Amino acid sequence: MKHRTFLWFFLPSATAMFLFIALPIFSVVTQSVFAPHEQVIREVENCSVFGCTKATQIDQEATQALREAEPMGRYVGAAIYADRNHLALSEIGALWNRSSGPVDFLGQLLNLPFYGALAFTLTYTLLVTPLAIMLGFLIALAVNAVPRFFRGPMIFVSLLPMIVTPLVGALILFWMVDARGILGAVIQMMAGDPNLSVKASTPLMWTMLIVYGIWSTAPFAFVIYYAGLQTVPQDTLESAMIDGASRWERIRFVVIPHLLPLTTFMALIKIMDNFRVFEPIVSFSASAHAQSLSYFIYSDLGGETRLLSSAAATSVLTILGVVVLLSPVLVRTWRSFGKGAA
Amino acid sequence: MTISMRSLALMTLLGATALTGGAGGAMAGCGIPAGRVSIIGNEFPAIQTVAREAMTCAGDGVTVKSNLTADHQKINVPGMQGNPAEYTTAIISTSSIMALMNEDVIRPLDDLVAAHGQDLAKNQLVTIDGKVMGVAFMANAQHLVYRQDVLEKIGVEPPRTYEEMLAAAEKIRAEGIMQYPLGGAYMAGWNLALEFVNMYFGMDGELFEPGTAEVSINNEKGIAALEMMKALTAYMNPDFLTHDSNATSAEWEAGNTALMNFWGSRTGVLTDDEGAPPEVYENTKVAGPLTVAGGSTPATTLWWDGWTVAKNISDEDAAATFVAMAKGSSPAILNDDTMIEAVWMIDGYMPAEVNQGVIKTMEAGTKPYPTLPYMGLLHTALGDNIADFLTGKEDAATTLSDIEAAYTAAAREKGFLQ
Numbered sequence: 001m002k003h004r005t006f007l008w009f010f011l012p013s014a015t016a017m018f019l020f021i022a023l024p025i026f027s028v029v030t031q032s033v034f035a036p037h038e039q040v041i042r043e044v045e046n047c048s049v050f051g052c053t054k055a056t057q058i059d060q061e062a063t064q065a066l067r068e069a070e071p072m073g074r075y076v077g078a079a080i081y082a083d084r085n086h087l088a089l090s091e092i093g094a095l096w097n098r099s100s101g102p103v104d105f106l107g108q109l110l111n112l113p114f115y116g117a118l119a120f121t122l123t124y125t126l127l128v129t130p131l132a133i134m135l136g137f138l139i140a141l142a143v144n145a146v147p148r149f150f151r152g153p154m155i156f157v158s159l160l161p162m163i164v165t166p167l168v169g170a171l172i173l174f175w176m177v178d179a180r181g182i183l184g185a186v187i188q189m190m191a192g193d194p195n196l197s198v199k200a201s202t203p204l205m206w207t208m209l210i211v212y213g214i215w216s217t218a219p220f221a222f223v224i225y226y227a228g229l230q231t232v233p234q235d236t237l238e239s240a241m242i243d244g245a246s247r248w249e250r251i252r253f254v255v256i257p258h259l260l261p262l263t264t265f266m267a268l269i270k271i272m273d274n275f276r277v278f279e280p281i282v283s284f285s286a287s288a289h290a291q292s293l294s295y296f297i298y299s300d301l302g303g304e305t306r307l308l309s310s311a312a313a314t315s316v317l318t319i320l321g322v323v324v325l326l327s328p329v330l331v332r333t334w335r336s337f338g339k340g341a342a
Numbered sequence: 343m344t345i346s347m348r349s350l351a352l353m354t355l356l357g358a359t360a361l362t363g364g365a366g367g368a369m370a371g372c373g374i375p376a377g378r379v380s381i382i383g384n385e386f387p388a389i390q391t392v393a394r395e396a397m398t399c400a401g402d403g404v405t406v407k408s409n410l411t412a413d414h415q416k417i418n419v420p421g422m423q424g425n426p427a428e429y430t431t432a433i434i435s436t437s438s439i440m441a442l443m444n445e446d447v448i449r450p451l452d453d454l455v456a457a458h459g460q461d462l463a464k465n466q467l468v469t470i471d472g473k474v475m476g477v478a479f480m481a482n483a484q485h486l487v488y489r490q491d492v493l494e495k496i497g498v499e500p501p502r503t504y505e506e507m508l509a510a511a512e513k514i515r516a517e518g519i520m521q522y523p524l525g526g527a528y529m530a531g532w533n534l535a536l537e538f539v540n541m542y543f544g545m546d547g548e549l550f551e552p553g554t555a556e557v558s559i560n561n562e563k564g565i566a567a568l569e570m571m572k573a574l575t576a577y578m579n580p581d582f583l584t585h586d587s588n589a590t591s592a593e594w595e596a597g598n599t600a601l602m603n604f605w606g607s608r609t610g611v612l613t614d615d616e617g618a619p620p621e622v623y624e625n626t627k628v629a630g631p632l633t634v635a636g637g638s639t640p641a642t643t644l645w646w647d648g649w650t651v652a653k654n655i656s657d658e659d660a661a662a663t664f665v666a667m668a669k670g671s672s673p674a675i676l677n678d679d680t681m682i683e684a685v686w687m688i689d690g691y692m693p694a695e696v697n698q699g700v701i702k703t704m705e706a707g708t709k710p711y712p713t714l715p716y717m718g719l720l721h722t723a724l725g726d727n728i729a730d731f732l733t734g735k736e737d738a739a740t741t742l743s744d745i746e747a748a749y750t751a752a753a754r755e756k757g758f759l760q
Contacts, residue, residue: 037757039757046470048436050481050704050710056715083751085748179579179580285529289733304440304718305440305756307719307756
């Protein structure tokens with residue numbers, strides 16, 4: 001393609017990428033290095049039906065003057081990234097000196113909000129991504145094997161978890177695992193402990209979130225794999241059958257290698273999605289047991305006092321986290337393209 | 343309004359009745375020439391009543407719309423920051439007015455009160471630094487709610503302290519009446535944080551170093567407050583960290599709990615004949631607030647709900663909003679159905695039996711929830727960390743120091759601390 005043609009071809013998408021990807025990221029990074037001005041507080045008397053109390057209030061006029069002098073706010077550099085509610089650098093230093101051993105250090109580290117959330121987020125991502133992809137693959141194989149007549153209804157049923165709005169799906173499961181719900185009662189019966197409650201136990205809550213994650217994202221893998229299965233070369237399969245390959249061997253040596261590029265693609269998408277796990281924590285009211293980086297952003301923006309800079313810093317850290325997680329897959333893709341061109 | 347005027351709190355509530363009575367009857371459009379009224383607020387029966395009445399002012403160039411949602415706090419500030427603001431009024435309470443004050447999105451109402459506020463009682467006006475910033479229409483508080491039949495069965499008087507509540511709970515469990523006799527809105531987050539503030543105030547604790555934004559809860563009183571909360575949770579449904587006020591109501595109506603510290607504004611629902619068997623709703627009674635650890639300050643907080651007027655709107659819209667909201671919280675809304683919805687601060691209000699809890703809480707010298715610019719940050723830090731103690735992950739002192747550290751980092755970012 002000529003350079004000029006290429007330029008015109010590429011320009012619309014480049015513009016869109018600049019407007020909708022580069023600019024917002026730039027804006028978030030900017031917000032994370034500026035914090036609100038120091039508040040000018042003065043003592044006031046507040047009165048209501050319950051009487052008058054001495055209290056404090058922000059002096060809006062003085063704040064206005066500060067704001068006009070420095071409209072961006074106070075430049076704090078990486079201070080918000082380093083503070084206790086994010087990377088907690090100085091706290092980690094203190095912990096290292098104080099802790100009695102690696103186990104103690106790790107325990108205390110996970111008590112810091114960012115690292116506690118990171119632990120859950122990573123566990124969730126590393127378990128849900130492969131398990132959901134595998135489950136989706138198995139469903140696709142199963143659906144592909146049934147007679148054509150049943151495939152329509154089976155595809156519809158298999159897609160249901162994806163069709164149900166995530167919040168609603170999670171809420172339904174949430175009610176079912178309640179100590180007085182049907183699944184909750186079954187779990188109590190099986191464990192023989194009438195006081196067992198999924199919502200009160202951190203390991204069970206994590207398990208439930210992960211099961212929900214697999215349940216809700218497996219259909220995506222299923223759809224992709226099912227489409228992929230239609231493109232598996234029939235000649236190769238037939239020759240494998242003539243060679244006496246069993247069903248498992250045909251899947252292992254023909255189907256799986258054929259679908260590998262799809263798997264890479266799905267791993268990319270799903271790692272990104274799962275690292276930003278959010279809805280299940282809200283709908284399962286799981287914040288007492290499991291928090292994620294996205295949940296922190298939500299909580300920073302949803303409190304009575306909004307913490308914009310904190311939310312922006314967490315967003316940037318999330319982006320960096322995704323980049324780190326994706327790098328093996330990206331490097332792999334890069335190499336295979338390089339090979340193709342050579 | 344004869345017998346019930348006895349109580350001191352009620353005198354406070356209705357104290358300025360003499361001021362009222364000037365304005366004429368309702369007319370079309372509430373006498374507003376033109377303007378836009380847009381309401382944002384929480385969703386519970388009393389607020390729905392206020393919004394419904396304000397809507398009657400629509401017509402003849404006046405538009406009134408309302409958006410009542412449990413997520414109101416997430417959208418009221420952004421919805422009022424634009425110019426012109428999307429919402430011309432936010433219905434808020436003791437705590438949430440601070441978010442609007444901090445962002446400077448509501449206007450002083452003194453001139454509007456002078457021009458259109460002749461029907462408002464003086465004690466309805468919420469003043470901050472001498473300026474009227476809001477108009478309250480109801481009082482609210484958490485107080486004891488109990489099942490009379492269950493307490494009679496175990497032969498115990500309604501508890502007046504948390505220690506008595508624990509003893510009663512143990513007895514109910516021991517006699518095999520209920521496994522988890524205590525209820526409570528202990529959902530991690532906002533609800534749980536408030537329960538700590540309640541308990542800490544009951545211990546006579548101070549949240550901040552006086553006059554500063556320096557938090558000071560990591561002390562004996564803080565530990566005692568947490569320990570008492572943990573002792574209570576031993577008698578609660580193990581899912582307590584996921585129970586907000588709605589779930590707590592549902593547990594009550596299902597007859598699973600017999601004692602709880604609960605919102606006055608929600609007791610009307612518990613005593614009506616919907617959603618519960620007769621043995622539950624007929625035996626649901628309210629009493630005053632509980633004290634703790636031999637203290638005299640009740641372990642609860644006082645709240646008002648009221649409305650404000652946005653800053654970034656035209657004076658015409660502001661006047662229309664003021665008149666419509668004043669209509670919404672006027673004696674016209676009081677009837678047999680609405681009377682039990684709240685402790686109304688409105689002329690002509692007759693407290694029903696279920697409202698006695700809030701009135702007794704006001705009489706008992708309960709502290710109001712603090713209106714401080716940095717209180718919201720501490721409330722969030724409390725809500726994020728207390729669960730770690732209640733689930734047994736760490737001890738009380740660690741939890742309190744985590745809360746202080748989380749608050750301090752947030753307050754530094756916001757510029758409240760250097």
